[in-house]
Amino acid sequence: MSEVLLSVDxxxxxxxxxxxxxxxxxxxxxxxxxxxxxxxxxxxxxxxLQAVSALLPARRGQITAGRIVFDGRDLAGSSAATLVxxxxxxxxxxxxxxxxxxxxxxxxTGAIGRDATRAETADDLDRVYTLFPRLKERRRxxxxxTSGGEQQMTAIGRxxxxxxxxxxxxxxxxxxxxxxxxxxxxxxxxxxxxxxxSILVAEQNSTVALRFADHAVVLENGRSVLAGAxxxxxxxxxIKTLYLGGSSQADPSRQPTQAVA
Amino acid sequence: xxxxxFLIEVLVGGLLSGVMYSLVAIGFVVxxxxxxxxxFAQGAMLLFAALTFVSLVERGVAFxxxxxxxxxxxVALGVGVERAVLRPLVNQPPITLFMATLGLxxxxxxxxxxxxxxxxxxxxxxxxxxxxxxAGVFISQFDLFAAAVAGSLVTLFALFFRITRTxxxxxxxxxxxxxxxxxxxxxxxxxxxxxxxxxxxAFVAGLLxxxxxxxxxxxxxxxxxxxPVLVLGGFDSIAGAIxxxxxxxxxxxxxEVYVGPLVGGGIEAWAAYVVALAFLLVRPSGLFGQKLVxxx
Numbered sequence: 130m131s132e133v134l135l136s137v138d139x140x141x142x143x144x145x146x147x148x149x150x151x152x153x154x155x156x157x158x159x160x161x162x163x164x165x166x167x168x169x170x171x172x173x174x175x176x177x178l179q180a181v182s183a184l185l186p187a188r189r190g191q192i193t194a195g196r197i198v199f200d201g202r203d204l205a206g207s208s209a210a211t212l213v214x215x216x217x218x219x220x221x222x223x224x225x226x227x228x229x230x231x232x233x234x235x236x237x238t239g240a241i242g243r244d245a246t247r248a249e250t251a252d253d254l255d256r257v258y259t260l261f262p263r264l265k266e267r268r269r270x271x272x273x274x275t276s277g278g279e280q281q282m283t284a285i286g287r288x289x290x291x292x293x294x295x296x297x298x299x300x301x302x303x304x305x306x307x308x309x310x311x312x313x314x315x316x317x318x319x320x321x322x323x324x325x326x327s328i329l330v331a332e333q334n335s336t337v338a339l340r341f342a343d344h345a346v347v348l349e350n351g352r353s354v355l356a357g358a359x360x361x362x363x364x365x366x367x368i369k370t371l372y373l374g375g376s377s378q379a380d381p382s383r384q385p386t387q388a389v390a
Numbered sequence: 391x392x393x394x395x396f397l398i399e400v401l402v403g404g405l406l407s408g409v410m411y412s413l414v415a416i417g418f419v420v421x422x423x424x425x426x427x428x429x430f431a432q433g434a435m436l437l438f439a440a441l442t443f444v445s446l447v448e449r450g451v452a453f454x455x456x457x458x459x460x461x462x463x464x465v466a467l468g469v470g471v472e473r474a475v476l477r478p479l480v481n482q483p484p485i486t487l488f489m490a491t492l493g494l495x496x497x498x499x500x501x502x503x504x505x506x507x508x509x510x511x512x513x514x515x516x517x518x519x520x521x522x523x524x525a526g527v528f529i530s531q532f533d534l535f536a537a538a539v540a541g542s543l544v545t546l547f548a549l550f551f552r553i554t555r556t557x558x559x560x561x562x563x564x565x566x567x568x569x570x571x572x573x574x575x576x577x578x579x580x581x582x583x584x585x586x587x588x589x590x591x592a593f594v595a596g597l598l599x600x601x602x603x604x605x606x607x608x609x610x611x612x613x614x615x616x617x618p619v620l621v622l623g624g625f626d627s628i629a630g631a632i633x634x635x636x637x638x639x640x641x642x643x644x645x646e647v648y649v650g651p652l653v654g655g656g657i658e659a660w661a662a663y664v665v666a667l668a669f670l671l672v673r674p675s676g677l678f679g680q681k682l683v684x685x686x
Contacts (some may be wrong), residue, residue, distance in 0.1 A: 184568070184571060186481055187567075187568055188568075209572065209574065210571075210576045213572075213573070213574025218574070219572045220572075221572050225566055225568060225569035226566075226569070227562050227565040227569060228565060229561065229565050230558075230561060230565060234558060234561075234562075237555075237558060238558060238570070238573050238575065239573055241555055241558065241559055241573075241575060242575055243574060287573060288573075291574055
């Protein structure tokens with residue numbers, strides 16, 4: 130009965146044992162919570178998320194310091210396949226649908242990833258189609274031939290087929306029209322509210338992310354520099370200018386900011 | 391007057407021998423598609439299969455039993471290679487993996503030599519090579535048999551990859567390995583299956599090639615025949631391997647018969663490479679291959 134679902138503590142990671150991408154990131158996700166990871170390009174959002182899902186080795190990256198604990202268990206040494214079965218399911222940046230497979234086949238791979246039985250798979254497929262009716266209409270289309278929004282739904286649907294406890298989304302808004310982004314985040318919020326699904330989401334689009342998240346962490350140059358309630362951070366107008374490269378007129382004499390707890 | 395009947399005969403003969411090239415090429419393609427490794431050891435595996443089978447039969451093992459035993463050994467070899475050689479090298483650059491399979495091919499050949507000796511063996515799989523007369527065109531019975539076997543094997547694999555869950559995992563891994571990893575597919579298991587398939591392909595190709603050329607160490611050199619096929623068809627397309635094999639087979643025979651006399655003969659051995667080289671300049675990804683996309 131841990132009050133914390135996921136905790137990342139002092140995470141540092143490199144690529145090829147040489148390029149340091151993340152040097153000190155800490156964050157916490159409580160059960161049933163949406164936590165946004167914000168930051169500019171290259172701040173370390175993707176690296177942090179891939180570390181959580183054990184995807185770094187496939188990118189020739191490695192964790193050099195820090196601990197990641199999920200549901201009271203240290204994740205060091207776990208494989209991505211194991212984590213999916215324990216409930217940490219990633220949705221990759223750029224969607225990464227299987228382009229040469231149909232939408233429905235894409236969704237099936239998520240069920241295989243969890244070793245689901247046939248009955249469970251049929252149930253889960255229904256649930257995904259109820260959440261995204263558009264996918265049902267297009268279920269026989271090759272994923273590579275569908276729109277960006279449909280691909281994002283497919284990627285999320287594929288992850289839901291694995292019955293996640295923590296969904297780890299990397300930049301779901303990339304390359305999508307604002308209305309589509311709104312729809313995606315609505316669906317996520319709905320899952321969060323109805324199924325008590327916890328969500329960790331990295332976003333450059335801080336406006337949308339802060340509107341739907343409960344808490345947020347801001348990364349800058351591979352460090353978590355600010356964390357707090359999303360509502361709190363939203364009220365502070367300076368976040369964008371200070372950390373997210375939102376404006377070139379940032380105050381050059383800015384002070385280090387204390388974390389809002 | 392031009393002898394059309396003879397042309398057809400040459401063409402059919404070429405296409406049928408092309409099927410045998412396709413068979414070798416498919417072994418390369420299944421592994422390349424899923425793990426990005428050009429498995430140079432495919433030829434050594436082929437030799438190993440043929441040699442094991444021949445030696446078992448010569449030691450008095452019954453034909454069907456030897457067939458099963460060899461198949462089992464090839465499956466074990468495929469799985470063993472994946473586990474012992476490729477798994478420890480996962481996430482290494484492609485050239486490292488290629489060098490590993492190059493080394494592996496010598497280890498397998500050496501092991502075959504240790505186990506079964508270095509003699510040349512004849513392999514009779516019970517198919518007579520009397521040409522059939524079909525509407526005035528003579529067609530080798532053995533070639534027809536080989537084509538039928540290769541055809542059924544390909545159909546079987548196609549069904550397997552289309553219908554089963556394992557087949558879906560294979561297509562997912564071939565499409566996007568990183569996404570497959572993220573979805574939770576066990577890549578190692580898929581690779582083990584792919585190497586098993588490669589072992590089976592090597593087994594069938596080894597028997598057919600062994601029956602035609604005799605079982606000897608130069609048998610492993612048929613991999614070199616697969617290279618122009620792969621260049622033509624594309625390294626990552628099974629359909630490409632089939633079409634490429636047919637094309638190379640036909641081109642070789644046609645060139646030998648019609649162009650050979652003009653340049654003093656003996657061009658069958660290298661005509662395919664000339665075509666492949668020319669093809670590389672025009673369409674480097676092959677007829678059916680995916681355009682090369684930089685893997686991030």
